Amino acid sequence: MSANLYRRQLERKRQQRIDAEKKAGECRSKETEKRTAAARARTAASKAKSVTTARSKLREAKRREGEAAKAGKDAARWQGRASGYSKQETDLQAKLAKAEQGEQDKAERLRQREQKKAERQRAAEDRALQSRMDHTEAIVNNAVRELRAPKVEKLRVLILGASSESGDRALRVGREQKRIRLAVESALHRELVELDVRPSATTSDLLDGITKFRPHVVHFSGHSDDDLIEFEDELDDFHQGVVVTARAFASAVKATDDPPLLVLLNSCNSAAQIDRLIDRQVTPFAIGMADEIQDGDAITYAAQFYAAMANGQSIKSAHLSAQAALELAGLSGAELPTLAHADDVDPAHTILVKPAQ
Structure with a gap:
């Protein structure tokens, strides 16, 4: 519930308490008045x-004494209501404080996310400037890299899922892999996509x-941060994962004669790694998450992304479609998935699933 709603409830409850205390005061005054009148009447009777x-x-x-007793009961009843309202006021004040803190935390996360986005933007602009200086002739001629297009073969997608720990750190990577498979199997060009899950x-x-x-796409779902990725060990029980550096991961992905066209890191804070994947020429396209992403958000994004890809959409359109799926589902992570690409490729014109003409 929002802080504004708690504020309105708190104001109503405070007014109810004030009104009840006023009623209680009026009833006490009436009780005093009636007891005074009763005393005068008894005095008059004695004389x-x-x-x-x-x-x-x-x-x-x-x-008069009967009227005083009734006024006293009314005063007690209104005072009881005032006490109840006061307790509810205290509860609402605690909830309001918690909601305000939550909104402040959310605003801070958004600020940090925007700051990281601006930093990536500046880094991209610096790379673009350096690229123009180093590759003037290629840019002037609008040269586009000759990608390893899978037009005569199936699009091969390697899906890696790792979540070795139980409890709060457990992730539903199995559910994500199932959703991806179902999305591809329901797509227009499902026969042109091969998954290695x-x-x-x-x-x-x-x-x-x-x-x-030899995948065209490498998809990872699990735990990560700005510079680390966590895989599992060959153990059957829950255990601490095997942590590798982003550099080691990039070296492994690059160690092939047929490097992938796209790396998708569906894991927390992985957007910080995608620019390095581009800079080291590990892959021309990369997608990562700009902050911590909820399990449901990550699953929804991945399922819709591969559904759109298998329907013949470009990388950019698939990315936008997956973000739209998060918004349509009322989920909060639509701004987290981040698409990066090399300067000499265009995600809007790169279609990885294309039937033979």
Whole structure:
């Protein structure tokens, strides 16, 4: 619930408490007034010279005392309500403080995300300037790299999933791999896509998949940060993963005569690694996540990305379609997936699944 909603509820509850305390005060004043009147009536009864007058004053005193008792009960009831409202006020104040802190944290994460995005933008502009200086002739002629297009063969996608720990760090990589497979099998050109799915992926799976399967696309889902990627070990029980540097991962992906066209790191804070993959010419296209991404967001993005690819869409369109799927599902991570590419390729015109003419 938003902080604004808690503020409105808190204001209503505060007004209810004030009104109840006012009612309680009015009832106490009435109780005092009636008891005073009863006392006067009893005094008058004691001084009356006639029996009739005395009895009349005693009846009046009794009536006033009854009215005083009722006013006292009303005062207690309204005071009880005021106490209840006060407790609810305290609860709402705690919830409001928590909501405000959550919104501040969210704003800070957004600020940091925008800062990282700006830093990547500046880095990209610096690379573009350096590229123009180093490759003037190629840029003037709008030269585009001759990619290893899979038009006469199936698009090969190596899917590596690693989540060796239980508890809070456990990820549903199996669910993601299933969703990707179902998305491809339902696509227009499903017969043109071949998947090599490796759950519980180790570093050996990475090297074996790169050299044996010769993938056009390398997809990793698991844990990572700005400079590390976590694979699994050859253990059956839950365990701490095998952490490798982003540089070591890039070297493994590059160690082939047929380097991939696209590397997709569907893991937290991996966008910091994709520019290095481009700079080291590991791959002309790379996708990473600009911040921590929720499991459901990562699964939805991956499924729609490969569905669009297998439907014959360009890399850019598949990326935009997957981001749109997150927004349509009401998920919060649509801005996290980040697409990077080399200066001499165009993701809007690169289609990796194309049927024979």
